[in-house]
Amino acid sequence: MADPCKVLITGATGYIGRRLKDRLLNHPELALRLLVRNRHKVRPEVLARVEVVEGDTFSPEALAAALSGIEVAFYLIHSMGSGQDFAERDRQSAVNFRDACIAAGVKRLVYLGGLGVKESASRHLLSRIETGELLSARPESLQTIWFRAGIIIGAGSASFEIIYNLLQKLPLMVTPKWVTTRTQPVAVDDVLAYLEAAIAVKVQGDLVVDIGGEAMSFREMMLRAAKVMGLRRLLLPVPVLSPRLSSFWLILFTPIPYRMAAALVEGLKSETVIQNDHAQRHFPEITPRSYESAVQAAIAELEQDLVISRWCDSSTEPFCDILHQDNPGAPILRDRREIPLHGLDRSLVYAAIKGIGGAEGWGAYNLLWQIRGFLDKLSGGYGLNRGRRQQKELRMGDALDFWKVADLKENKRVLLVAQMKVPGKAWLEFDIQDDRLVQTAHFHPRGLLGRVYWYAVLPFHELVFKNLAEKIVAQAANKSVAPRG
Structure with a gap:
């Protein structure tokens, strides 16, 4: 019997990482290792089935321990909404991880980034593009499969919670003019299917894979989701609703905090559509589900109280990380x-x-x-x-x-x-x-x-x-x- 393929997941306590980890645990031919900042955020029943290395991508020792013997490494880290220096931190994190993968002899690096082109990308989308470029900058030493996704639709995702809360609470919405911007939403289960398939896909050299479903505007997304929910909603675009006002609108009616809302609003102004056909060419077994089907699945997960992960699970975000009460000299x-x-x-x-x-x-x-x-x-x-x-x-x-x-x-x-x-x-x-x-x-x-x-x-x-x-x-x-x- 062949030895199991050793796989590392970074961001394993985040929105995508949690779900990918649970999915890969169903494969006995894989041996999973997780790089996390706090092992206590991993469920006890999972701890018994995986290796865990505590640390982050800014610790050379943790990276060396996490990547030792690994064949496929998933990079599921980004710094959405976390301070003014997020781009520099993203760049340094990517370089650290890439170089550590090469030093450890990792065969394949799999990265999940965002759709968009540099010329029109927001700061956060641009950072994700730069991260992908840095991770794949050494093709002679490390193969990189770089997935690029638009808005991810699934219970617990930031985008879906915004859509769901706005539609549930507001029969009439005054919206910015950029609701006509096109995107290609994708179901979270489809994203996971692509990531899972990337472990064993037969491909030579680096590969950039744009994934998503049908192209539509944000206005269409809202109205079609409302129809799935059995709601009638009216959207009135106006030219005077600034990004700042839009961000305040979101924080009043959705669970999203201001910094994340501002980053998302900035990103919504950029068209995020597929630029290549590599998904169909290299992963023909995966057929993206319809937008309506993705919304229905997300609502079912909510209604059955089976939400596996949420946007605020990520341990790389300062507003989501666990703080400890470990300073005995501090006045309490x-x-x-x-x-x-x-x-x-x-x-x-x-x-x-x-x-x-x-x-x-x-x-x-x-x-x-x-x-x-x-x-x-x-x-x-x-x-x-x-x-x-x-x-x-x-x-x-x-x-x-x-x-x-x-x-x-x-x-x-x-x-x-x-x-x-x-x-x-x-x-x-x-x-x-x-x-x-x-x-x-x-x-x-x-x-x-x-x-x-x-x-x-x-x-x-x-x-x-x-x-x-x-x-x-x-x-x-x-x-x-x-x-x-």
Whole structure:
């Protein structure tokens, strides 16, 4: 029996990486290795089936360990919305990874980038093009298969969540004139099929493969998705809606934060259509599904609460990464609440903790949470409408409104790190101790403003945090009562 083909996935906790990893685990002829910044974001059942190297593409040691013995390496990293120096970081990351692949003797590098041409590309699309060029700049030493996709349609993708939220919330939309710009959306499952097939495809030399479905305008995308959802929507293009105003429009009605919204809006002004026929020529077994079929599949995943990954899963984004409470010398301010459990089963309390937020809200004072979320949105943060991947289950790295899951211990502890705009760092901890639930808000203030902020919101803590802890215990108590026959 032949030795398994060793495959490395970078970005394995991101939107595409999570799904590709799950897909490739179905192939016993493959041996998977993941390069991740935090191994705890990988599900325990997956950890038992893969190798994991902690680190990133800026660590030579981590790259050497991750690429040792690898035959095919997937590069699924980009810096959407992450600071002014994102292009330089993308360039350095690509060069580091390419050179490490060559040093390790990797046979094939597979990259997923974006459609577009340099002359009209936005800054972020241009960075993705430059990344592909850098990764494939040494064809004599490393073969590169470079996929270029437009808007990806799938449950949890940023583009689909924008479309879905706008259509659900707004019967009438005033839109920018560039809604007539053409693109070629592609279903996330089709993207995964191409990436999967790239492992064994017989091709000589480097290859650039443009993938996508039918060409259409963004206006057509919205109206056709509305029809699939059984909605009637009216779009009115106007010439005066600037990119900045469009970005604010998105953050008010969708889960997307301002920096990402601004990057997406900038990209929507550029035509992103297929430039070659390499997908049909080299991957004839893959037939891209229709746009309507992709939308239907995404909605089904949402309705069945089976969303595998979301746009905010990526560990390369500063607003999505997990921050740790590991500085013992730092001044930490705390708001601690203890609620007796009166013999309640710990598993019921733990389940109630995991069910907070999202559609369930945050207790009797949910309006105060919503106001805080609205203010957070206005300041460029997430706000509450980011929601959650699934309503009853949490995993390490999941988004939970404007929190992120930083730690989980079964029937014991849930730790959330705040991703709202605050002058410092904040965590919300739920710890089941003996016969009580201990709920603690931790805050590491940044300067005088941080301390002023903490004491200004303390009166609201008395309402919202006390009620939240009581709600959790009450829900667990209700579950413990056997239904009457």
